[in-house]
Amino acid sequence: MAFDNTSLLSLATTSGFTLWYYRTQDTRATALAAGYFSGASARLVAGDVILLQASDALGLTTVRTGTTVPGGLVVDTFAAPFKVNRSAAKVFSVRQVATAVAVTILLAPLGGGITAGSQFATQASVSGPVAQVSFEIRDAAGATVAGPTTGSVTSGIAAATLTAPPAGSGYRLRAEAVGFPLVADTSAAFSVSIPYALLTQAGDTLVAQDGARLAL
Known part of the structure; x- marks a missing residue:
């Protein structure tokens, strides 16, 4: 869709600054494209703020020179929300009391x-x-x-x-x-040492305990 001048409504004006509200079935990217607001060049001035309610997002943006509109701030969107992952490490300590035992x-x-x-x-x-x-x-x-x-x-x-x-x-x-x-x-x-053995004499021969003869 093209820019619809009737959908651009003035919400407040003070000290030369105007807050506008614009609602469209176009996407936010389409509404922020160069030349989209050229049909409102007679109404928009640099420094004005537009509350843009597009088909996929609600944003707050400003008017630069002429009808140039920057990306601005996205207030709400139909896309997946911004996610912040947080992680934490739990710190703990263990104290063990020991008693020395002599062995x-x-x-x-x-x-x-x-x-x-x-x-x-x-x-x-x-x-x-x-x-x-x-x-x-x-x-x-x-x-x-x-x-x-x-x-x-x-x-x-x-x-x-x-x-x-x-x-x-x-x-x-x-x-x-x-x-x-x-x-x-x-x-x-x-x-x-070697075990002791009992020696006995048989005539002129010495005999060990197990019966073995010893020669002299």
Whole structure:
């Protein structure tokens, strides 16, 4: 549609400024096209304001030189409304209160005279919330050669019985708190000797406990 001069109504006039109301079935883009309001050149002056009610929007715009009308402000529209997306990050903090608990384990000294294949007892003193202690014997290379054997902690003491490894030196006893792998104690190096044997004399021959003869 073309500009309709009868639809351009004056709403208010003051100090040479006029507020106009214009209603049309044309779209806002059509009404704002160059030359659309040329038919009102005798009525419109620069500085006037037009309340434009088009078929797709309600806008407020001004008149520039002559009948030039800029885009102005869109007050309402049939198109999808302007959307503002907001996002927020929730900040929270967690405070954890911890109490230090001391956990220690200390091996008791080993008795002397450990022989290969014999059973010997070992024990360790324990402090802290430890229920069991694992005992094992390691060789000079750090490999486990006996155990592990677990002993329960009673009145701060854990005990276990181990079988001595073959005769040799460089063995170490290790006690580790079950559930606390970093809480452990290792004994000094010790040796395991050959078992003692009973020798008897049969005439001029010495006979071992297993019946083997010894040559002198």
